[in-house]
Amino acid sequence: MKRRLSCLVAVVGMLSAGCGIGSTGPVRAGAPASGLREPGSEHHYAQLYFVSPYGIQAVTRQVDAPLTPQQALDLLLKGPDSAERARGLTTDVPPLDGLIARGANGAVDLRLPVVVANMTRGGGLGLSQVICTAANAQASDSKQSPDVDVRVYEEGYERPWTVRCNAAGNVVPVPAP
Known part of the structure; x- marks a missing residue:
């Protein structure tokens, strides 16, 4: 009985000593989380698709009002901004004068002024950039x-x-169908 009691005291003593983590208090680990929309905010965002070294990548830009598919494509055709270029983003979309996108009934009618085979500049992701940008808008x-x-x-x-x-x-x- 004495032996069990001494073992129990030893175990309780080890448990009360902690698990080896000292009491250092809070440690600064960088800035608070960001990127989430503030509830009730009136901010609008456009999602554009550019090319990264790893394939197609969506980027979000703040805009004044919701964009139609055509407005989003007009923004895409201007290419990545300086911050996006600094992150290595580029575009495979060739100049497309006369590109028309109209949204209706949950779908988009996209009229390309060129044949798809002529949109394969660079890595050939230009068509994906256009379609995904229009669909997201x-x-x-x-x-x-x-x-x-x-x-x-x-x-x-x-x-x-x-x-x-x-x-x-x-x-x-x-x-x-």
Whole structure:
């Protein structure tokens, strides 16, 4: 019995000594978290897609009002700003005079002034940049599901083909009904 009691006292003594972590108090670890929208704020953001060394990457810019798909594409066509370029972001979108995007009924009609084969400048991600930027603007503008159909009207072709932009910024075809 004496032996059990002495073992119990030893265990309690070790447990009360702590686990080896000293009492250092709070330690500064950098600035507070940022990037979250303030509840009730009236800020608006556009999501544009640029090219990084690792593929397509979404960037968020603060804007004055929600953007239509066409307004978002106009912003995309200006290219990355200086901060985005400093992070290594570029664009594969060639100059596209006459690019038209109209959102309606949760979808986007995208009229390309060139054939897709002529949009393969750089790494060939220009078409993904355009489609994902337009789709995201439509989803934000209409407050609908992020699954926005983009009907692409390519120069020289009568019928459009329909695609979506997935969460990774990849363009995926929409199966015909």
